[in-house]
Amino acid sequence: MxxxxxxxxxxxxxxxxxxxxxxxxxxxxxxxxxxxxxxxxxxxxxxxxxxxxxxxxxxxxxxxxxxxxxxxxxKTDVTPKLPTWPDTVEGLTRLAEHYPIIGLSNAGRTALLRMNAHAGLRWHQALSAEEARTYKPDPAVYELAVELTKTKPERLLMVATHSWDLRGAQSVGLRTAYVARPVGDPPSAADRFDFHAESLADLAAQLGKSRM
Structure with missing residues (x-):
């Protein structure tokens, strides 16, 4: 792969x-x-x-x-500040040593900017569903990543903790990696994802083996 x-x-x-x-x-x-x-x-x-x-x-x-x-x-306009998971920053840094990292979120552009500033997330490009004026799992959102990279969908790996999100990515031909989180949407018996990881470190290790 x-x-x-x-x-x-x-x-x-x-x-x-x-x-x-x-x-x-x-x-x-x-x-x-x-x-x-x-x-x-x-x-x-x-x-x-x-x-x-x-x-x-x-x-x-x-x-x-x-x-x-x-x-x-x-009854207020309170705005949440979203904390990263303990392995997020280190995991992204490790993965970025070998791959371009693209964020693809249902969060709007303003929310993404605020989130990145607070959480210290690292990527080479962040894409918002706002650019497609719809939300995942609409195929148009995943196609943003295909258009950005100018590559074949099967050469992109969608990483998510939501199985519904990964199914949406599969609908346009992306490879898929499920990462377990306490708030995620675990795979069903019918799901067939390319990777199942317990953490970003686990995903990095699995990808490292696949490169050998």
Whole structure:
């Protein structure tokens, strides 16, 4: 398997989105049930993204959906700061020694800029679904990475903790790598991904063997 670049999901795969939202909710509503409000926040964003992909709602960037969710659950415009997983920065650095690293996120451009500044993420290019005016798993989002790299889809490896995201990548021919995270969407018995890793270090080790 020859890989020209790694394409990374960000929310959930590289940053702990629920933890960041939980901290923001706690700041805005310290006496509320944070776990319940986080669930409502994420459910709102997921539902609205799905409606946009289905053409039920016109496209709006992720900042708008997060602001709607924040208003709904805390009655404020609180903005989360999303922490990285413990292995994220070191893992990206290690992988970047051998591959171009591309971030591909449902987060809008402004949210990506804010996230990168806070989390210290490293890549060679970050792509937002905002450029396609839709959301993953719409094939148009994954095609952004194909267009950027000017390579065949099967020479790109999509890395994510969400199986639905990897299935979307497979729909346009990308290779796939599942990385386990506590907040992920584990593979089903029917899923056939190219790599299954317990961490970014594990993924780097597996890719190293595949290069031999």
């Amino acid at each position: 020859e890989i020209d670049a790694l394409v990374f999901d960000i929310l959930g795969t590289l940053v702990d989105e629920p933890a960041g939202i939980r901290a923001a909710v706690h700041r805005a509503a310290p006496d509320a049930d944070a776990d319940e409000l986080v669930g409502r926040w994420l459910s709102h964003v997921e539902t609205e993204q799905r409606r946009i992909v289905e053409g039920v709602r016109p496209y709006v960037p992720s900042d708008v959906l997060d602001r709607e969710a924040a208003q709904s659950v805390t």
